[in-house]
Amino acid sequence: MDKKTALYDKHLELGGKIVPFGGFLLPVQYAGGGLVNEHLIVRKAVGLFDVSHMGEVFFEGEHALAHVQKLFTNDFSTMKDGQIRYTLMCHEDGGIVDDMIVYKFNDQKFMAVVNAGNHDKDVDWMADQLGGADQFIDRSDDIGLLALQGPKSKEVLKKLIPETDIPEKYYTFKEHVAIDGMPILLSQTGYTGEHGYELYTDAADVGRIWDLLLEAGAEFGILPCGLGARDTLRLEAGMPLYGHEMTDSITPFEAGLKFAVKLKKDDFIGKAALAAKTEPETVRVGLKVTGRGIIREDAKLYVGDEEVGYSTSGTHAPYLGYAIAMGMVAKDYSEIGTALEAEVRGRRIPAEIVALPFYKK
Template identity: 55%
Template sequence: MELKTPLYDAHVKAGGKMVPFAGYILPVQYKAGVIKEHMAVRQEAGLFDVSHMGEILCEGEKALENLQHLLTNDFTNMVDGQARYSPMCNEHGGTVDDLIVYKKADNHYFIVVNAANKDKDFQWMLDHQLPGATFTDVSDQYAQLALQGPKAMEILRRLAPEDKIPTKYYHAVFDGEVGGIPCIISKTGYTGEDGVELYAPADQAEKLWDLLLETGRDDGLIPCGLGARDTLRMEAAMPLYGHEMNDDVTPLETGLNFAVKMKKDDFIGKSAMEEAGAPKIKRVGLKVTGRGIIREDQTVYAEDASAPDGRKEIGHTTSGTHCPFLGEPVGMALIDKEYAEVGTKLIVDVRGRMVEVEIVPLPFYTRAK
């Protein structure tokens, strides 16, 4: 049975089209539709309910040692309030999940994990923890709202004291408040735009939601659903667990090298990645040059005169859709590295129809600073 976030009633009231997702009932879109929601975030501002994400505390004298052991990134040089992205790997180097770690204080870390993986991740941490730290699932205590877009910070400043708003990307203020509601205010997001993610007490979520929408109404702020969240992250080429990575794909294969510190002391999955050597596959961006829209799990081919039908299978798509701001269909794929050069022309099998594509640089979209 699917769960409801603290904002379920607010979504229904706003005309949200509710669907099952990651064990929850969430809005895929509202009356405006995915395209208008997407464009609002690119041009003005959008508000998302991401309360289905999971929150886990890591506390204790050996908290840092535990993070260093469990995760691929290095957390030794973080300052209080700083956030850091990291994959979490299994013994074979595959990806258990990707997550964000916040340092609240020495020996006290706040970890945000993907919704569909919350229980799996928490159990993985418990099963692989070292002595001297405790992990606590506090997901039920929080609602999470994402305020994203060029006008997001302007809207936030009308409700939050300036000294409670983080100034740097991937930093958070833990004792923040928005309209008098206590919040963790984090300068992060999953849209490719400026903005914040707000962690508020679950019982004050609807009050915060209504307050933000009312405050930003004249700026074009509208509620946005899962559909726009996916098209926005696609344009920004942000990987999604279960698509660009999974238990069999290493973070090195999907282009997350920046978050894998092979020079630090041992972490789960390090030896497997060392033994595997340089990755043989690579995540690439695909622009459709033929007719059609590519989706996930479609076979990618390169032309090869020596193959029986003139084509050689070299990988598969991981995500794909028509992107509203770009005005064209794009996708991402994991393919053999030897074919991964920008400009290479390939073919994707879209339900039996061969659609021409070309490798283009990632991300597809970058916001103007």
Template identity: 55%
Template sequence: MELKTPLYEAHVRAGGKMVPFAGYTLPVQYGTGVIKEHMAVRERAGLFDVSHMGEILCEGRDALDNLQMLLTNNFANMSDGQARYSPMCNEKGGTVDDLIVYKEADDRYFIVVNAANKDKDYEWMLAHQSGEVTFTDVSERYAQLALQGPQAMKILRKITKEEHIPQKYYHAVFDGEAGGIPCIISKTGYTGEDGVELYLDSEKAGEMWDLLLENGKEEGLIPCGLGARDTLRMEASMPLYGQEMDEDVTPLETGLGFAVKMSKEDFIGKKAMEEQGEPKRKRVGLKVTGRGIIREHQDVYAEGKLIGHTTSGTHCPYLGYPVAMALVSAKYAEPGRTVSVEVRGRMVEAKIVPLPFYKRSK
């Protein structure tokens, strides 16, 4: 049976089209439709319910040592309130999940994981823990709302003081509040736009949702569903677990080398990635130049040879044309190359282009 987030009733009241996703029932879109929701985030502001994401606390004297071994990124030089993205790998170098770690204190870290992987991740952490450390799944305690778009910070400032707003990207204020509701306010997101993600008591989710929508009316804030979340992250070329990466794809292959610190003494998967050497396949961007829309799991050809497969694809509302991401042989991965993608028995032409497809102007 699918679970419901604390905002289920609010979505139904707002006309959300509810669908199963990652074990939850969530809105794929509202009456406005995916394109209008997407454009609202690019041009004004959108509000997303991301309460299905998982939260895990890592506490204890050996908390940092455990993160250093479990995750590919380096957490040794983080300041309190800082956030850092990292893959978590298996012994083969494949990706168990990608996640965000927040440092609350030297002995306390707040980890946000993908909804569909929450139980798997938690079990992985417990199975590989060592020393004085405690991992606690606290997902049920938290709702998570994402306020995203060029007007997001203006809306937020109507209901909170400046000291509760993080000054830098990938930083959070742990003892923040908005509209009198205690919350963690994090300058992060999955849309390629400015904005914040708010973590708060599940029971206060409805109150915060209504408060933000009410205060954002003037700025054109609207609720947005999973459909727009996916098209926005595609335009911004953000990888999605289960598509751009999985247990058989290393973070180096999918272009996440910036979050893999091979200079660290050790971490799970390091030896395998060292032995594999330079990645033999790479994640690339494809701009469709022929007729058609490319989706995931479609074969990519160059010079008559099968060179890889697409991982995600859609029509991008803001850019105005279809794009896809693909894992292809490194030999054929240079930008400018023309490739063909097989879509239902028909070849659709595309060109390899640099990622990201879209980058907001500061």
């Protein structure tokens, strides 16, 4: 049975259209805004997302650093307290188990934020690799998570907390912050390509904090935003999504995520396989649709009569005003400017390979 976040009733009150996603019942959009308006308000001002479906796994104690170094592809030995780092977790053959971000509190405490749809798989994988679930603490059910995204997001927060409590740099966080007496962990992070923040709090407090953020953002036209806008925003920003641009059979190098793999660090799961696959034959690309139509996922891609790859995600980009997609194509056909076609329901839609991201603030 699908779970509900602590904000489920508030989503219904706001006219949220509820759909199953990652084992949860979540709003895909709201009656008061709609996907396009929600997308545009994040680009132009500020929007608020319930992302409490994400999971939080903590590594604590004297072996915490060793555990994250073993499980994940990035290097956490060089992190400072209060920093955040993007990483992959890979199979022995180099395929991606999941992607996540890791927060460092100190050398003996880290938090990994995992995708909702992969939560059980990730936790089982971690337990298998570390010798049991007693090597980490899964606090996913106890934590509520909100994403405040957009160029006015800092102005909203300044109405609720001192400016000194707001993280100054991207991928950093502050732990001891409070909104109306309710403790939060506040990070400058997000999945929209905009300036923004994510707020971790006790699940019992997340409803009150949601209300306060909507009240504080009213002067900027803040809207609650659903899964639909979250997906179109991340696509415009060229951000990969697990199950689309990343899978068990796609390596980080194919996905264009080389920056998150540190082959020079001590051994991690999948290192040997990845070291032999640094020059992939297939790579992730951005596609701008130059013909009429939308290229969704799993459309075959052609150059002339030769099949050269497949699409992984696609949509009409509300801010850019044209259709875009991402795909995996043979490296020999991956140069910027390459013209190709996607086969969609028996017809060919012309597209052109363009640089990622499609949108950059």
